[in-house]
Amino acid sequence: MKKQDKAKMYRGVLDVADFELGHTLGSGQCFRWGRDVDGWWKGIAYGVAIHLKQDESGLQFCASSESVSTYAGEMDLSEFLRWYLRLDEYPRFRVSRDDKYLRQARDLMKGLRFVRQDPFECIISYVLSVQAHMTLTKRRINLIARTVGHPVDFDGKRYWAFPIPDRVATLDGQFFRKQRFGWRSERVADSAGFVAQQFGSGDATLAQWRAVNDALLERSGSGVGLKVAKCIDLFSLERLHSVPVDTWVRKFAESWYGVTGSDAKICKWGEDRWGKWAGYCNEYLFSYYRELHGGTLYDKVLSFNASDEPSAELPFDMV
DNA sequence: GGCCAGGCGCGAC
């Protein structure tokens, strides 16, 4: 990186409607964002460090680059942010009058959008997320980025771009064991290696990424089972009808809808019930249920946004 | 200090 680029900062304001930044970035869908003490959300996506703040004027942004490269093409910064945050897509749908939980959940979580995450980063993130807390998963992803990613210095802080598959594939199960990733170690290594084998640079089309995710689900030892694959589908592969079933979804399915059984059965129930918007319906209910019944402050969305505390784990180092 | 975290994989049926 050239010296003069380091100091550059690209700013602007975006018009937004029916959008809530805190619900979107604080919902737990993405791992490389955090709200700092100054109230700004700070993160790194597609190799660009970005700061965001929503107020009466709209969505304020500043970032380390004026153009961003994605699997959907090269975009200028504001175009990228509209795409990344789905600012022009509105999840509007009818909810039947007798589904009171979904009505309440939707009203509370309205404004949440599914972020278009980088597919490879999303795959590794969700393999790591299995049976681990958000903050621990964030820490582990940041560790991978600091180890084999490249630094992005911005606003007096050092962010780390998530590395391409070839780079992550240089780390083996032993390395991750040493880093105390536990039994996820060999699975992260396997998935990274599998992806690297096909597109080492991480350069692939959406259709190719979908094929990779489908293959990882079939592949034993990848760490990608039904839940993880559905998360990857929903959060990075445009499959917005996906319903990932975790422990919280199982709980609300049983106590609010009387639905029990295997994860596969609950998944199919949700996808059939809610159809095209199933991903959003499930996410609303998931967030609402967890808000009511569990977790710490950082795991909640509404309480967290109502407080002025910073996130537990921020995606940068002070330099 | 025990319980459980936004599960997966394997072996028994």
Add this chain to the structure above:
DNA sequence: GTCGCGCATGGC
């Protein structure tokens, strides 16, 4: 196909 159990680790 599905049920039950082991799997590392850390937070609360």
